[in-house]
Amino acid sequence: MIKKLSRNDLCWCGSGEKYKKCHMEQDLLLMDMKRKGCQIPPRKLIKTEKQIDGIRRSSQLTCRILDMLEERVRAGVKTIEIDSWVHEATVKAGAYPAPLNYKGYPKSTCTSINNVICHGIPDETVLQEGDIVNIDVTCILDGYYGDASRMYMIGEVSDEARKLVEVARECLTLGIEQVKPFNRTGDIAYTIEQHANSHGFSTVQEFGGHGVGLEFHEEPFVPHYGKRDAGMVLVPNMVFTIEPMVNAGSHKCRILADRWTAVTVDNSLSAQWEHTVRVTGDGVEILSQL
Numbered sequence: 607m608i609k610k611l612s613r614n615d616l617c618w619c620g621s622g623e624k625y626k627k628c629h630m631e632q633d634l635l636l637m638d639m640k641r642k643g644c645q646i647p648p649r650k651l652i653k654t655e656k657q658i659d660g661i662r663r664s665s666q667l668t669c670r671i672l673d674m675l676e677e678r679v680r681a682g683v684k685t686i687e688i689d690s691w692v693h694e695a696t697v698k699a700g701a702y703p704a705p706l707n708y709k710g711y712p713k714s715t716c717t718s719i720n721n722v723i724c725h726g727i728p729d730e731t732v733l734q735e736g737d738i739v740n741i742d743v744t745c746i747l748d749g750y751y752g753d754a755s756r757m758y759m760i761g762e763v764s765d766e767a768r769k770l771v772e773v774a775r776e777c778l779t780l781g782i783e784q785v786k787p788f789n790r791t792g793d794i795a796y797t798i799e800q801h802a803n804s805h806g807f808s809t810v811q812e813f814g815g816h817g818v819g820l821e822f823h824e825e826p827f828v829p830h831y832g833k834r835d836a837g838m839v840l841v842p843n844m845v846f847t848i849e850p851m852v853n854a855g856s857h858k859c860r861i862l863a864d865r866w867t868a869v870t871v872d873n874s875l876s877a878q879w880e881h882t883v884r885v886t887g888d889g890v891e892i893l894s895q896l
């Protein structure tokens with residue numbers, strides 16, 4: 607608690623409502639959970655309606671860019687070309703690509719092929735028939751961040767690759783279904799890991815989802831492995847990504863000499879899908895879809 611509000615004070619959230627009609631009940635519940643040892647979200651992670659509108663617009667732009675790629679990404683395309691398309695579409699929409707120059711990252715998108723888990727840097731690599739590639743796009747529109755990624759299958763892919771891509775997508779869907787007030791990040795994590803494991807796959811531990819919206823990476827970290835009833839409590843108007851990275855073999859990764867590209871230690875295939883989501887009053891809104 608930052609300041610003790612009385613029932614008839616205006617709520618801290620800026621809604622203009624009296625505290626007793628706005629966040630008082632939630633705060634009392636959270637204080638009770640905190641006493642029981644739960645990790646509760648700091649108030650700065652609870653977005654205002656205006657901020658959510660902005661994050662939704664940015665996330666929808668990200669979605670449209672990923673849609674645009676569906677028609678273009680195919681065998682013979684260089685990942686650097688994909689990067690140019692994303693960059694141009696982002697700038698044309700009056701936005702900026704968040705990855706560009708982020709902590710020294712050199713490109714506007716990440717293109718992660720086959721055994722690359724994430725943060726593959728677009729270059730002269732040519733997509734080949736049978737490849738699976740994750741393309742990760744984050745737009746900054748009017749100061750708000752919208753983050754999503756998808757898998758693209760190049761021509762005919764192996765049965766194993768197709769299965770991995772499908773299971774990774776199911777992991778995202780099942781993880782999103784765990785998003786509701788007073789569930790915890792651990793519920794998302796557990797559900798995703800169990801589903802991947804049930805198909806003989808593993809989930810990456812070093813990377814995960816994250817708070818997003820006003821910055822590229824905010825609290826909380828959203829793991830894709832672990833136990834139920836652990837991690838931060840979810841409350842309405844928190845915004846974060848869910849982005850399970852599912853490996854066909856070992857969950858372990860190593861980072862290449864470029865200091866970005868994360869690959870599977872055993873060179874097994876890896877697949878990932880990502881959405882930006884918001885906790886609503888009784889469930890979840892996927893912001894990065896139209």
Ligand SMILES: [Zn+2]
Pocket residue numbers: 617618619620621623628629
């Ligand atoms: Zn309020």
